[in-house]
Amino acid sequence: MDFNVDHFALFGLPKKFRTDPDLLDKRYREMQVLAHPDRYAGAGDAEKRVSMQWATRVNEAYQTLKNPLRRAAYLMLLAGKKLDVESNTAMPTEFLIEQMEWREAVAEARRACANTELEQFYHRVKQQMKCRYERLASLLDDKADTALAEDEVLRLMFLDKLVSEIDDALVALEA
Amino acid sequence: MALFQIAEPGESAAPHQHKLAVGIDLGTTNSLVATVKSGLASVIPDALGRPLLPSAVRYRDGEPPVVGYDALAGQSSDPANVVVSVKRFMGRSIDEVPYRESMPYRFEAGPGALSLKTVAGVKTPVEVSADILRELRMRAEAALGGELVGAVITAPAYFDDAQRQATKDAARFAGLSVLRLLNEPTAAALAYGLDNAAEGVYAVYDLGGGTFDISILRLSRGVFEVLSTGGDSFLGGDDFDQRIFCWVIEAAKLKPLSSVDARHLLTCAREAKEFLTNHGAAPIVARLGSGEVVDLELTTETFTEITRTLVEKTLRPVRRALRDAGLSVADVKGVVMVGGATRMPQIQRAVGEFFEKAPLNNLDPEKVVALGAAIQANLLAGNRASGDDWLLLDVIPLSLGLETMGGLVERIIPRNSTIPVARAQEFTTFRDGQTALALHVVQGERELVGDCRSLGRFELRNIPPMVAGAARIRVTFQVDADGLLSVSARETTSGVEASIAVKPSYGLSDDAIARMLKDSLDHAKDDTARRAVKEFQVEAQRLVEAIRSALVADGDLLSPDARERIESGIAHLQAAMLGEDRHAIARCIDELESETSAFAALRMDRTIRDAFSGKKIDAIERELVSSEKGGET
Numbered sequence: 001m002d003f004n005v006d007h008f009a010l011f012g013l014p015k016k017f018r019t020d021p022d023l024l025d026k027r028y029r030e031m032q033v034l035a036h037p038d039r040y041a042g043a044g045d046a047e048k049r050v051s052m053q054w055a056t057r058v059n060e061a062y063q064t065l066k067n068p069l070r071r072a073a074y075l076m077l078l079a080g081k082k083l084d085v086e087s088n089t090a091m092p093t094e095f096l097i098e099q100m101e102w103r104e105a106v107a108e109a110r111r112a113c114a115n116t117e118l119e120q121f122y123h124r125v126k127q128q129m130k131c132r133y134e135r136l137a138s139l140l141d142d143k144a145d146t147a148l149a150e151d152e153v154l155r156l157m158f159l160d161k162l163v164s165e166i167d168d169a170l171v172a173l174e175a
Numbered sequence: 176m177a178l179f180q181i182a183e184p185g186e187s188a189a190p191h192q193h194k195l196a197v198g199i200d201l202g203t204t205n206s207l208v209a210t211v212k213s214g215l216a217s218v219i220p221d222a223l224g225r226p227l228l229p230s231a232v233r234y235r236d237g238e239p240p241v242v243g244y245d246a247l248a249g250q251s252s253d254p255a256n257v258v259v260s261v262k263r264f265m266g267r268s269i270d271e272v273p274y275r276e277s278m279p280y281r282f283e284a285g286p287g288a289l290s291l292k293t294v295a296g297v298k299t300p301v302e303v304s305a306d307i308l309r310e311l312r313m314r315a316e317a318a319l320g321g322e323l324v325g326a327v328i329t330a331p332a333y334f335d336d337a338q339r340q341a342t343k344d345a346a347r348f349a350g351l352s353v354l355r356l357l358n359e360p361t362a363a364a365l366a367y368g369l370d371n372a373a374e375g376v377y378a379v380y381d382l383g384g385g386t387f388d389i390s391i392l393r394l395s396r397g398v399f400e401v402l403s404t405g406g407d408s409f410l411g412g413d414d415f416d417q418r419i420f421c422w423v424i425e426a427a428k429l430k431p432l433s434s435v436d437a438r439h440l441l442t443c444a445r446e447a448k449e450f451l452t453n454h455g456a457a458p459i460v461a462r463l464g465s466g467e468v469v470d471l472e473l474t475t476e477t478f479t480e481i482t483r484t485l486v487e488k489t490l491r492p493v494r495r496a497l498r499d500a501g502l503s504v505a506d507v508k509g510v511v512m513v514g515g516a517t518r519m520p521q522i523q524r525a526v527g528e529f530f531e532k533a534p535l536n537n538l539d540p541e542k543v544v545a546l547g548a549a550i551q552a553n554l555l556a557g558n559r560a561s562g563d564d565w566l567l568l569d570v571i572p573l574s575l576g577l578e579t580m581g582g583l584v585e586r587i588i589p590r591n592s593t594i595p596v597a598r599a600q601e602f603t604t605f606r607d608g609q610t611a612l613a614l615h616v617v618q619g620e621r622e623l624v625g626d627c628r629s630l631g632r633f634e635l636r637n638i639p640p641m642v643a644g645a646a647r648i649r650v651t652f653q654v655d656a657d658g659l660l661s662v663s664a665r666e667t668t669s670g671v672e673a674s675i676a677v678k679p680s681y682g683l684s685d686d687a688i689a690r691m692l693k694d695s696l697d698h699a700k701d702d703t704a705r706r707a708v709k710e711f712q713v714e715a716q717r718l719v720e721a722i723r724s725a726l727v728a729d730g731d732l733l734s735p736d737a738r739e740r741i742e743s744g745i746a747h748l749q750a751a752m753l754g755e756d757r758h759a760i761a762r763c764i765d766e767l768e769s770e771t772s773a774f775a776a777l778r779m780d781r782t783i784r785d786a787f788s789g790k791k792i793d794a795i796e797r798e799l800v801s802s803e804k805g806g807e808t
């Protein structure tokens with residue numbers, strides 16, 4: 001067992017986008033039961049530090065594998081493709097325009113303090129993301145089409161950003 | 176499990192003896208201490224059998240402070256020297272405290288943290304809290320008949336880093352060894368979940384005297400996983416009192432009040448609020464210093480009306496916590512009600528309507544947090560019984576980030592990340608030849624630095640001059656299992672390093688720290704002088720044996736050089752053990768422990784790796800259970 005093995009190997013899972021969420025959860029819990037600092041509260045500082053580092057490592061791996069977008073980006077990274085939503089300009093114009101319009105709509109709703117509208121929008125975007133994840137799964141696992149998958153992941157990154165913008169707006173309105 | 180099985184100081188030599196540990200709920204209004212005895216958690220009452228300790232401290236001239244009911248008794252005559260609800264001041268600067276005008280205290284602004292002027296001198300909120308904790312520690316030690324190995328202290332889940340740090344400092348000043356800071360709703364979920372063998376998604380709605388927390392947890396086969404948390408660290412029963420207080424002033428057309436009158440009216444307001452829980456109307460009768468008499472009746476309708484916005488205010492974090500957990504109301508199996516203020520009928524109704532199910536009130540809302548803390552303390556102290564294989568996985572409540580150009584915040588660790596968690600981010604220089612980088616650590620959800628809480632500033636210096644953009648500065652945030660942040664920065668091309676454990680920049684002044692340390696030293700007994708030579712010899716012998724067996728098992732992890740140094744440390748200690756000089760033995764123990772700490776880390780690393788690869792899971796499980804098995808079965 002190596003601290004530097006990839007997240008899939010750490011959890012003993014196949015390097016696939018489709019994961020068994022129950023198995024992931026189960027492995028996560030088993031590992032935290034073994035590594036978590038609560039297990040070593042009576043140990044010396046050096047042991048506690050090591051336990052914290054391992055528990056941190058397990059949390060990081062779990063969060064990456066659990067979140068579909070992070071998992072997809074991580075698979076791309078393992079395949080040698082570093083994806084970054086900020087620096088990517090290769091998206092089709094109509095997609096970018098649509099994104100801009102949606103962001104404008106969020107900003108507008110925020111100015112108008114339209115909480116309910118924002119909540120509805122939030123769920124609509126989430127729904128759309130869900131469909132795209134299904135497409136992504138088949139691109140990555142069945143067709144092994146990394147080029148199309150990359151495009152899909154980037155679109156999802158935009159949508160994810162949009163979701164957090166809606167969330168920020170809701171938080172700001174609730175403050 | 177200490178891998179070398181090194182005894183804690185003050186611990187008895189018998190290896191499997193039950194260790195004394197407590198859970199403490201340091202509340203805004205009431206504090207409690209609880210412990211696990213013969214497998215059962217219970218609150219430790221005072222000599223008169225009262226379980227709660229009012230979180231009130233009265234300072235006196237030339238005499239030690241009084242804590243609890245006796246302090247409250249002095250409130251009406253001496254409000255400036257009776258500090259209540261001090262939790263609201265923890266980790267706060269003066270302008271962050273709401274309604275401070277109506278408080279009877281003499282505040283001192285200080286460089287950041289506020290403090291209070293009393294007849295016994297200037298007191299920081301940390302010191303006042305330490306006085307409450309010390310009282311509880313003494314209560315527990317008297318009841319349990321021995322010194323405590325440690326304590327789990329609870330804090331609101333929504334407390335930020337500064338408030339947590341202040342809580343931990345207070346415990347240390349009270350002479351407590353902090354096993355863990357535990358979030359209040361998580362403690363409640365633990366007590367509730369174990370008691371009811373609950374499985375599924377639960378919400379904990381905790382409205383106490385001064386703080387509001389909502390946590391969403393998934394309980395599954397002994398794992399208590401916090402999915403999200405939210406709240407308001409300035410919202411509680413106190414605010415309902417305040418609403419009644421304002422209503423009285425308006426209804427009775429009162430002129431500005433003296434601090435004695437204000438305190439008196441606030442007490443009447445609280446009594447009325449609690450009375451209304453079981454009655455349709457409450458009388459409010461008070462005689463003011465001027466002789467003027469207030470005689471009013473507050474009906475449930477009016478009370479509900481004037482507090483509607485407060486009730487609504489608790490539901491916003493609830494909605495957000497659900498959203499963060501990616502769940503809807505239908506996914507929540509039950510809502511556990513915690514905190515005395517959840518007794519108010521309008522709260523019960525609002526929560527029931529929101530979650531579309533009757534709230535769970537089957538545990539005492541004032542005690543459940545302390546009981547949960549005691550259960551965890553018992554486990555962390557090493558009193559693990561064979562059935563105790565549950566685990567808590569908690570989160571940080573607020574995002575952590577750094578200030579970037581233009582006063583914006585770059586989030587490094589998002590809220591609701593499971594702890595412990597670490598994240599690194601790379602930054603670079605923006606000017607040619609730039610040799611320093613200032614970092615400003617903030618916490619909060621807002622996009623602008625000014626709207627977030629500033630946790631600390633530090634600087635990475637001595638960066639070798641390079642062209643703009645060439646330096647690679649890696650900033651790492653690490654949050655430990657107590658939810659406390661430390662930050663380090665490193666220029667990766669040159670290896671220049673800087674690090675801080677984040678201490679709030681508005682934190683205690685050096686003066687305050689010096690004074691508190693002196694006070695706490697006055698309280699502490701000199702451990703070395705008190706303990707007998709024999710005890711040190713026993714401890715030394717156990718250390719030597721533990722290291723010897725560790726060397727046999729895992730000696731291959733050491734370089735010949737490192738092994739040589741450990742062997743010579745053992746030789747020194749053995750020589751010292753023959754003498755009667757306890758200071759010499761203590762010194763050799765310290766030296767040997769620090770010499771072996773890297774070895775201990777390597778062994779721990781191997782233990783966890785082996786466990787993960789499944790080779791030894793069973794063996795380790797057995798070892799854990801047997802080495803941590805306490806006096807109870």
Ligand SMILES: Nc1ncnc2c1ncn2[C@@H]1O[C@H](COP(=O)(O)OP(=O)(O)OP(=O)(O)O)[C@@H](O)[C@H]1O
Nearest residue numbers: 202203204205383384385386412449452514515516
């Ligand atoms: N019967 C009652 N009806 C309404 N409110 C009540 C009742 N009993 C207690 N309270 C209120 O509950 C609050 C105290 O609750 P609790 O002891 O749980 O708080 P705490 O733990 O001290 O505070 P916190 O958790 O916010 O730090 C006070 O505001 C008190 O007035």
Ligand SMILES: [Mg+2]
Nearest residue numbers: 202383514544
């Ligand atoms: Mg409480």
